[in-house]
Amino acid sequence: MSAKNGVRRAVAIAASASLALVAVPTATAAPAGPDGPALAKKLTKEVGVDGVNRHLIALQRIADRNDGNRAVGTPGYDASVDYVVGKLRGAGYEVTTPQFTYPVQVYDAATAAVGGDEYEALALEESPQTPVGGLTGPLRAVPEDATPGCEADDFAGQDFTGAIALIRRGACTFDVKHRNAAAAGAVAVLVANNADGPLSGVTLGSPGVVPTGGVSKADGTALFGRAGQQVTVDLRFHEENRVARNVIAQTRTGRSDNVVMAGAHLDSVEEGPGINDNGTGSAGLLETALKLGGSPKVNNAVRFAWWGAEELGLVGSTEYVRALDFEQQLDIALYLNFDMIGSPNAAYFVYDGDDSDGVGAGPGPHGSAQVEQAFTDYLAAAKGVEVEGTDFDGRSDYGEFIARGIPAGGLFTGAEGKKTDDQAAKWGGEAGAAFDPNYHGPGDTLANLDRTALDRNADALAWVTASYAISTEDVNGVPPRATRSTSRAAAQARAAVVHPSHADVA
Structure with a gap:
């Protein structure tokens, strides 16, 4: 998952009973299991953690054989694509691997120099560049509290005018941190890793306002010890365009003009194998x-997607959606996103489709609230889990779908954000520790997963996907798409899966 956070309060949704998938039991009732379509019950029973774990073993071995990662543009990513494609074709799917172009940031300068010592500082995506020779100013360290750099008053008590701000990663987005620093007068920002x-x-x-670079945890700690000294930050780069593949598979049955789409990003970062991020979702x-198979008895076609270059800024999913014409976008009834569903100190987060939490972005497009409710209700009824x-x-692959007005939702078990006392009491795990302390690091391996959370979320994934495959009208509350002529629908459906101008069939 590209950098993201996830500390939120409990969801409270007042969806209409006619739109809800199942009723949430009272707090004292034991989970009795949900009521829903026979296909959803069958698929959920068949999708087990052992089968999911087998795919994770495959992805781990692929990474182990390819320099320890599955990052886009590497042999590890290509092998991951081939593995997924082979499995899907064996199950009878129509599978394509449409190509897209993604920019690669090639570093020309990546340093923070203090007193003759140089530390590696890598410009974040969307960061402005420094001039040749860099920017020089006093190094001002933001206090390392629970939410470093996340509030404007974190910068009070020091003069940041013309300074280089040093902020520890965690608790909020890089964008928030660097904008707060810039508002305080900083001319550049260094973010120190917390893993x-x-x-x-x-x-x-989004496009940054001041040059912002990332340093390792160890270098960040060393730099905190040199606060007050003059530092020169030199962050310069150029971009090169390269080509990669998504994987798209659609059932051969069901309406092609009311498609249920579900996706997960397949690439890892370069620093590790990406078994939780996002092997688990994939x-x-x-x-x-x-387990659904390529020709299930469904009313709505199901289109599965494995995205590339998510870790470089959601590129694969964004380019895919933008390549669809307006009619093809209308054919997508909703999009379900699964990014990190087995974090070792797991949370149970569901995307806030109706903005009932009132935090950050507004609600998703019409229908997103009902998608949220479907996941919320299933996890409560079947697993006894209260979600938040x-x-x-905007930090995962739902972004472009929402931008185009397509309802969206999905599951997330947390990244670098820290679990609160209340969350630990509710879900177990360690309060005050990151949901995934190995996020974007070499420790994101098979050894560091919560398989109970993975099992529960895999069941929720299967249940909601299958339920919508039977009916989006009953569950989601979004009217079905108007039927086109048979020839038009067939042509459009195929065009939505295969982009003839830049498709690569693996």
């Missing part, structure tokens, strides 16, 4: 697709 390893493959999420999605909302903060 071992360099801070790379992350983005501000593996849960793959096992669901395989997480914001549509």
Whole structure:
């Protein structure tokens, strides 16, 4: 997952009973299991954690054989694509691997120099560049509290005018941190990782206002010890365009003008194998697709997607949606996103489709509230799990779908954000610790997963996907798309899956 956070308060949704998937039991009632379509019950029973785990083992071995990662543009990513494609074709799907172009940031200068010592500082995606020779100013360290740099008053008590701000990663987005620093007068920002390893493959999420670079946890700690000294930050780069593939698989049955779409990003960062981020989402999605099969008895076609270059700024999903014409976009009834569903100190977050939490971005497009309710109700009824909302903060692959007015939702078990005391009491795990302390690092391996959370979320993935495959009208509350002529619908459906101008069939 490209850089993201997830500390939110409990979701409270007042959806209409006629639109709800199931009723939430009272707090004292034992989970009795939900009522829903026979297909959803069957698929959920068949999608088990053992099958999901087998795919994770495959992804781990692929990374182990390819320099320890599955980052886009590497042999590890290509092997991951081939693995997914092979499984899907064996299950009878129509599978394509449409190509897209993504920019690669090639560093020309990446340093923070203090007193003759140089530290590696990698410009974040969307960061402005420094001039040649860099920017020099006093190094001002933001206090390392629970939310470093996340509030304007974190910068009070020091003069940041013309300074280089040093902020520890965590609790809020890089964008928030660097904008707060710039508002306080900083001319550049260094963000120190809060996990071992360099801070790379992350983005501000939108065009930055001052040059912002990432340093490793160890270098950040060293720099905190040199606060007050003069530092020169030199962050310069150029971009090169490269080509990669998404994986798209659609059932051969069901309406092609009311498609249920579900996706997960397949790429890792360069620093590790990406087994939670996002092997878990990819593996849960793959096992669901395989157990559903390529020609299920469904009313609505199901289209599965494994995205590339998410870690470089959501590129694969964004380019895919933008390549669809307006009619093809209308054919997508909703989009379900699964990004990190087995974090070792797991939370149970559902995307806040109706903005009932009132935090960050507004509500998703019409229908997103009902998607949220479907996941919320299933996890309550089947697993006895009380979820919390997480914001549509634009840091995962739902972004372009929402931008085009397509309802969206999904699951997330947390990244670098820290679990609160209340969350630990509710879900277990360690309060005050990151949901995934190995996020974007070499420790994101098979050894560091919560398989109970993975099992529960894989079941929720299967249940909601299958329920919508039977009916989006009953569950989601979004009227079905008007039927086109048979020839037009067939042509458009195929065009939405295969982009003839830039498709690569693996």
